Amino acid sequence: MSDVQAEIKEMVEQNDVLLFMKGTPIFPxxxxxxxxxxxxxxxxxxxxSVNVLEDPDIRDGIKVYSDWPTIPQLYVKGEFVGGCDIIKEMFEEGELRPYLQDKGVLKAEA
Known part of the structure; x- marks a missing residue:
């Protein structure tokens, strides 16, 4: 495993919810x-979050790591969930909230 792949693997494993994105959550x-x-x-x-624009090795490496060609990429509990279209569809279909609750990263609604 290359150093970049090892670095990505470590980031994914150390964060319950990790978004590889262009920019930051405040300034996408x-x-x-x-x-x-x-x-x-x-x-x-x-x-x-990881701003892939700050590191071309991470930007290219994450596409190899996930075998997914585009950014953003969302990982939950070490598992690749998907990119924008998948996350948006899961949200619109009402599937994202229960998925995140099942993974223990989102509290159930009161």
Whole structure:
């Protein structure tokens, strides 16, 4: 495993919810990253993020790690969930909240 792949694996394993994105949650630098960060914020999910624009090795490496060609990429409890289209669809279909609750990263609604 390359150093970059090992670094990505460590980041994914150390964060319950991790979003590889362009920009930051406060200042996303692409519309797709903005959508996913917005959905997570809307649901009240605490998440870490990695700005792939700051490191070209991570930007390329995450695509290899997940075998997924685009960014953003969301990981929950070490598992690749998907990119913007998948997260948006899960949210719109009412599947994302229960998924996150089942993973223990989102409290059930009172």
């Amino acid at each position: 630098q692409c519309g797709f990253s903005s959508v996913v960060a917005g959905v997570l914020n809307h649901l009240g999910v605490e998440f870490a």
